[in-house]
Amino acid sequence: MYDFAADIADCALAVETALDRHLTAARLSGPGPAADRLVAAMRHGSLNGGKRLRPLLVRQTATIFGVPPAQSLLAGLAIEAVHCYSLIHDDLPAMDDDDLRRGRPTVHKAYDEATAILAGDALLTHAFGLLSHPDCHPDSSVRIALVSELVAGSGAGGMAGGQMRDIEGETAPLDASGIATMQAMKTGALIRASVRIGALLGNADPRALSALTAYAEAAGRAFQLADDILDVTATPEAMGKATGKDASQGKQTLVARVGVDAARAELKLIINEALSALRTFGPKADGLRATARYFGSREN
Amino acid sequence: MYDFAADIADCALAVETALDRHLTAARLSGPGPAADRLVAAMRHGSLNGGKRLRPLLVRQTATIFGVPPAQSLLAGLAIEAVHCYSLIHDDLPAMDDDDLRRGRPTVHKAYDEATAILAGDALLTHAFGLLSHPDCHPDSSVRIALVSELVAGSGAGGMAGGQMRDIEGETAPLDASGIATMQAMKTGALIRASVRIGALLGNADPRALSALTAYAEAAGRAFQLADDILDVTATPEAMGKATGKDASQGKQTLVARVGVDAARAELKLIINEALSALRTFGPKADGLRATARYFGSREN
Numbered sequence: 210m211y212d213f214a215a216d217i218a219d220c221a222l223a224v225e226t227a228l229d230r231h232l233t234a235a236r237l238s239g240p241g242p243a244a245d246r247l248v249a250a251m252r253h254g255s256l257n258g259g260k261r262l263r264p265l266l267v268r269q270t271a272t273i274f275g276v277p278p279a280q281s282l283l284a285g286l287a288i289e290a291v292h293c294y295s296l297i298h299d300d301l302p303a304m305d306d307d308d309l310r311r312g313r314p315t316v317h318k319a320y321d322e323a324t325a326i327l328a329g330d331a332l333l334t335h336a337f338g339l340l341s342h343p344d345c346h347p348d349s350s351v352r353i354a355l356v357s358e359l360v361a362g363s364g365a366g367g368m369a370g371g372q373m374r375d376i377e378g379e380t381a382p383l384d385a386s387g388i389a390t391m392q393a394m395k396t397g398a399l400i401r402a403s404v405r406i407g408a409l410l411g412n413a414d415p416r417a418l419s420a421l422t423a424y425a426e427a428a429g430r431a432f433q434l435a436d437d438i439l440d441v442t443a444t445p446e447a448m449g450k451a452t453g454k455d456a457s458q459g460k461q462t463l464v465a466r467v468g469v470d471a472a473r474a475e476l477k478l479i480i481n482e483a484l485s486a487l488r489t490f491g492p493k494a495d496g497l498r499a500t501a502r503y504f505g506s507r508e509n
Numbered sequence: 510m511y512d513f514a515a516d517i518a519d520c521a522l523a524v525e526t527a528l529d530r531h532l533t534a535a536r537l538s539g540p541g542p543a544a545d546r547l548v549a550a551m552r553h554g555s556l557n558g559g560k561r562l563r564p565l566l567v568r569q570t571a572t573i574f575g576v577p578p579a580q581s582l583l584a585g586l587a588i589e590a591v592h593c594y595s596l597i598h599d600d601l602p603a604m605d606d607d608d609l610r611r612g613r614p615t616v617h618k619a620y621d622e623a624t625a626i627l628a629g630d631a632l633l634t635h636a637f638g639l640l641s642h643p644d645c646h647p648d649s650s651v652r653i654a655l656v657s658e659l660v661a662g663s664g665a666g667g668m669a670g671g672q673m674r675d676i677e678g679e680t681a682p683l684d685a686s687g688i689a690t691m692q693a694m695k696t697g698a699l700i701r702a703s704v705r706i707g708a709l710l711g712n713a714d715p716r717a718l719s720a721l722t723a724y725a726e727a728a729g730r731a732f733q734l735a736d737d738i739l740d741v742t743a744t745p746e747a748m749g750k751a752t753g754k755d756a757s758q759g760k761q762t763l764v765a766r767v768g769v770d771a772a773r774a775e776l777k778l779i780i781n782e783a784l785s786a787l788r789t790f791g792p793k794a795d796g797l798r799a800t801a802r803y804f805g806s807r808e809n
Contacts (some may be wrong), residue, residue: 229658238657239666240701241694244673247665292725298630303622322603326626327669330598330633334664338761339638350649355639356656357538364634365547366539369627373523373547376623400541426540 211492213499217260220268220285223278224261227286232256232340238338246320250328251335254316255293257502261501263288266403266428267410269496270421274411279283284346284355284406287339292399293361294332297325320471333363346410362402368506371395375393388463389430396436397429404497420486425495427483431504434476437462439507441469511792513799519570520585523578524561527586531639532556537631538638546620550628551635554616554627555593562800563588566703566728569708569796570721574711584646584706587639591663592699594632597625599672599804633663646710654709670693688763689730696736697729704728704797720786723751724797727783732803734776737762739807741769780805 230236232244271281284370300307300315301322308318313416319327339345340355358438361367371394374387383391404425408418409484441464483501487494530536530550534543564585571581600607603620609619612747617625639645640655661667671694674687683691704725708718740753741764764772783801787794 234665237665237670238661239670239694240661240698241666241670241690243665243670244677245713246671246677247670254608293677294630298626301623301626303626323601326598326601326603327673327676329630330594331665331669333630333633334660334669337656338660338664341653341786342662346756351654352653353641353649353656356637356653360634360638360641361538361540364539365534365543365551365631366541369631370537370539370541370543370547370636373544373624373627376627377544377546380697394539398540 211495211499213503214495216269216350216496216499217262217265217503220265220278221259221261223282224264224289225256225258227282228255228289231286231392232335243331243461246324247327247331250316250320251332253313253319253334254297254325254328255290255309255326256311257311259289259293261285261289262432263292263399263403265500266400266425267407269494269500270404271410272496273409273417273421273490273493274413276407276411280346281407281410282412283342283344285341287336287345287355287359288339288362288403288406289338289401290332291359291368293401294336295327295363295368295372295399297329297332299326304372305377306456320401326490327481351409351412355406357404357431358402358409362399367394367398367402368396371398385463388466393426393429398434399460400429400432401425417490420489421497424483424486424501427479427486428497428504429482431476431479431501434463434472434479435462435504435507437471438472438476439508440464476505511795511799513796513803514688516563516569516796516799517562517803520565521559521561523582523636524564524585524589525558527558527582528555528589531586532635536701539750543631544605546624547627547631550592550616550624552618553613554597554623554625554628555590555632557593557611557613559589561585561589562607562732563592563699565720565800566700566797567707568724569794569800570704571708571710572707572723572796573790573793574708574713575786576707576711579584580646581707581710583639583644584710585703587636587645587655587659587736588662588699588706590632590639590704591635591668593664594629594633595668595672595699597629599631601625604672604676604702609622611674651709651712655663655706658702658706658709659768667698667702671698685763685766686767692733696733697726700729700732701725717790720789721797723784724786724801727779727786728797728801728804731776731779731801733778734763735804735807736763737774738769738772774793776805 235246237243265287268278268281297316299305348353371391374391404421408421480501534548535545567585568578568581597616599605607615646652671691674691704721708721780801
């Protein structure tokens, strides 16, 4: 019987432990030894007790195809490194200007802005180093496919592009379709990449990859919608970060347009959509099912 | 007879044309269309008539092994995209705080800081997309080796780590060995990666790769030393950027320690070292020889 609480805790511990081991000057490739301050800032921005939901999605998807968690961990670390770089840059004064992240000073507060910019850059670069390592997958054609997926998830047509659209939306309000596109890119693209990378690690056939992509896109929408609802309903203490920021920053969300009750109803529909996409996979996909349900019920 | 002026002009044109073609919303991979503003900022920061010395090194190295310029272009674009991302981030107020680059407003001046941060992030990510594309090289094991090289050249143990050491040096002066390490990482690592990527595209054997790496390390030192000399001797008009900044920012350079004349003598020695590393390659390496000499004679 699948145990979500055990799975998420085990994955988070594995990610924290492995990131800790990988983020040392000696393990960051290059002709010179990484500067201590840079490594410290990279660690501050990533060893933070996060829930590690993206590595969890990689692992749960790879599990469907019989890939043991240890063999999907490195790819999960790569995605987590990209997620952490994006948080470091998003927190900068020129972006969201946040002083706290998970109750601790953000990287530019603990260090300085230049160090935070470089630490984000270096984490992004390191992610591709992790994917290119033979330990990630023995077959280089799979590794290069993972690189392509991570680019699609995080670059101009994915996360970074979505962040730009979000910023633009603060001054030129987006319509419903513009909000959907922005969110599919800003949050959805990396969640989509996590699931697709798990599927590629498992050598999924095109039909399975397509079904899992549909799951991931619905799960990503559920994750973002739950986040937007929480921004309205949760306390800063429960979230470990400021809430009510969307409204105060003029950010465009579905909740702002239709209200909390309608948004909650929509969230249920989206989670059912995610679950439907998994119908052919049987009990092996119970992990992904539990994560989709978790996205709909999370309180922080 | 090899013609350096024709080679550098032809390469610069090929890079400018191909970057122009590649940096459009439709060609930036991801689930969504890249935001117009982000693409425009990426273009502003990269389509700037640069000398494209790193793609030139890729091409000249690949040429030794009979690889036609068209087949090394995509890898050259990837390195140039990384170089351009680093300039965009280095110019930010939190870093070097430059308003002009090649006589035009820097990206954060032409757009804003958030856009410049994201444009740099997206160019870095796009570089890995270029390397992972089958057009870059038909063999995925070669493409993944290129990814590893680019990570080594640009990440925490390469360019980003060198930039961090440079910033640290402004407040805690570096000794001669610290300056050498910082410069080998900040400027040298990406030059080294350019040459090694050219060699990998040509399927170089370990001995050739090692000789070319020695060339690249010397060429990188020559490039940086020439830059440091120019910062003291050139006018802002000739450089298209502010000069005398190293001294005013307390930056550590060899020139500041030993003076211009001794630095010029050292520059000659380093260029001879670069040329010696090429002695087994015959006339096919005339391009790399000319570039090393150019590094020693350039006036901007």
